[in-house]
Amino acid sequence: MAHAFSTSFGTAIAVAVLAVLAVLHYLKLRQNHNTASLYPPGPPVREFPTRDTWIKFQEWGKFYGELVYIREMNLLIVNDFRIANDLLEKRARIFSDRLVTPMMELCGSGYIFSIARYSNEWRRDKKLFLQNFRQATINRFYPYQYGKIHEFLRKLSATPDNFMRHTMILSQSLIFSSLYGLDVDPEDRLYHISVDAVNTLADAISLGNFPAIERFPWLRYMPSWFPGCGFKKVAARCLEKLQTMDTVPFNMAMENLRNGSSSSIMAELAVQNEGNPEAIEAIKRMGLVSYIASADTTMSAISSFLLSMTLHPDAQKKGQEEIDLVIGQDRLPTFEDRQSLPYVEAIYREVMRLHPALPTGVAHASIEDDFYRGYHIPKGCAVIPNIWAMNRDEEIYSEPDKFMPERHLDTPGGPFTNINNILAFGFGRRVCAGRYMADNTVWLTIASVLATFTLSKAKDGKGNEIDIPEEYTSHMFRHPKPYQSSITPRNQNAKELILATALSQ
């Protein structure tokens, strides 16, 4: 009897569970059916802007709402930090892919994990990168950062009118010195190889430059003489340049180690992995991605700082006064001073807020269908985080377009909040892997320039200030367009401090 009871009870439970499952399945199907066609609203593709995309995206956000979707492109624009966090951070399992076009693959995107698919290859290369750039070991780069930033001060002092060129050289040469132990000059062959390789890559993978392969991906399997297959030669050239770029500095670093003239992180890693060709290739790729990911971004942040100081003398003065008060005028700032300089930190945070180097970040992509706030986000959707708009959220920042470092002092956490609050570095599992190094480089440059120079508008022959139009480039990387500025050492003491840095090189 007991057995019969338990059997019928068990059957009843099984029937009930099946019934619940059936209902749930039906509801899910219904939800999918209802939402499958419910994409977020958005404009037609023909309205897609060709420049200053972040401004148009921000306008669309105000018009269409929190999610803007361009159906023909399967592209989602996110203007709100909370949503970026929900998708790119909390649902990182789904939203950590990148869109890789056939042209990118042919050009060697597999070499550069910052633009590679969310894959085992990405995990492998990122792991090696993080071992070398994680927060705990980041002070290994301090000597190179002091060296190159002090060299930058000397160049600014000697030829201030070339400040833009000096900024670019600082950003590019820092990676060569930090990783390879190489002192690269703009006249060097290596410098030209690197600039040329990056430009070739940028041209080759920019959408619209090779429409045939974009429209007919199968063309990649045709020979290069086949009509419309000119892209194959371009891709082969690009790949070759990237290979040269990751091999030439690596070989130089190895040669320097062998002949005893200098050691370097790259050479030491290679020695530890001697006899393991795969590991050696991964080390070379790490050097390549470091250069590609760091040069333009670091240059942009420092350039935006210089322009901001020229345009905002009050903020500049407050930064200088804080430095004078805390460390005096007899030495240059060091990393140990950082926590004692809240206003300098606030200037840094404000530069990163108002002028993100990549205003629309780097697009993530989804690996499966997802549903968010009642909308369907299809598999393979490119998600653009509009950092520009997020950093100008009026609910968080009053008068968001104004340069006001004070806003970071007035917040509960003060200016020294977690680096992950700096949205300019991106999101989730694809967040900038070099951010600890970048953060240190940009901060030390800011503190060192404030300690030693005064920046102001340049004057014409009649002594009138020359107006600065405050124009920025309008493509993926955003940085100030050329302008004139007066950059002079603050006083004799500052001049001597700058010159003295040459002695410690």
Ligand code: HEM
């Ligand atoms: C001010 C300077 C910098 C800024 C503003 C910046 C910004 C960014 C952004 C927005 C991304 C994309 C994040 C995302 O997909 O959500 C990124 C990725 C990356 N950055 Fe940076 N970056 C800077 C400097 C550097 C430096 C100095 C390095 C290396 C030494 C570096 C290495 C990387 C790498 C490897 C990635 C790819 C991460 C991945 O896809 O997994 N960055 N960066």
